[in-house]
Amino acid sequence: MADPITETDLLGYVDDQIEAARRIEVESYLARNPEVAARVMADLKDRDALRLAFAGGLPRPSESMFGAAHRLERALAWRETGLRLRRVAAVVALVGIGWVAHAQIGLGITDSEASPKPPAFVEDARHSHETALLRARMASQSEAAGYDPAEILTATGIQLPALPDEWQVRDAQVFPSRDGHSIEIAIDAGDLGRVSLFAAHVPTFDVITPTLARFDGAKAVYWQTGPLAYALTGSGSDKAIERAATRLARKLQ
Secondary structure, eight states: OOOOOOOHHHHHHHTSSSSSHHHHHHHHHHHHHHHHHHHHHHHHHHHHHHHHHHHHOOOOOHHHHHHHHHHHHHHHSSTTTTTHHHHHHHHHHHTTTTOOOHHHHHHSHHHHHOOOOOOHHHHHHHHHHHHHHHHHHTTOOOOOOOOHHHHHHHHHHHHOOOTTTEEEEEEEEEEETTEEEEEEEEEOGGGGGGGEEEEEEEEEEEEEEEEEEEETTTEEEEEEEEEEEEEEESSOOHHHHHHHHHHHHHOOO
16 A cells, blocks of 8 residues: 655655656656646746746856755745745745746736636547547448547556536447547537547646636536646537536546
């Protein structure tokens, strides 16, 4: 039985100070605990932003300022509150040498964070949805309504959520994607009409709650759980698709 994941493990994960096997155990834990994963992802983002800021062409802080920040970082490294206080200390150091921290390295809430650009996999989901609609219009392209989620999981490593009983699968296909395999399921979803459920591996571990993205003639609600990303695409109302996607996301927890 694996040892419980502690705050020390989470700190070590953010700081790249744990071995590969323990990192895998931490990532499995984060995939099952979205709230903790969201906090860790915020810390990873700030860590990378600070590394980029110090590595880029911006003015370098004085050695004394840099040394003081480093000593404070080390002193706080293994406390439970270390991550939060280290972020505050870093911001204080940057502001102290005249940097506008939120503008230069994104530590504040920006317009782009308030209206985030959809991840790349959402574009793949849109193309897959359009392909499914095209296949449905072609007499020579027979649909494969039968599919086995357990077999898909074994063959591709992609877990699919259980679908509502009233939904009827019309087609299920395995497609290539940017980072391996993806699954596209065409579904008659009652009042929602024809929708597509897309699932794929993605290279960046993250946790994204169901989020709406609009396209010409369609819309998608996408989410991510660890290394797997999902999108439900259709032409129904925003609220109806969001409710349906939220239901599916909960079935994966």
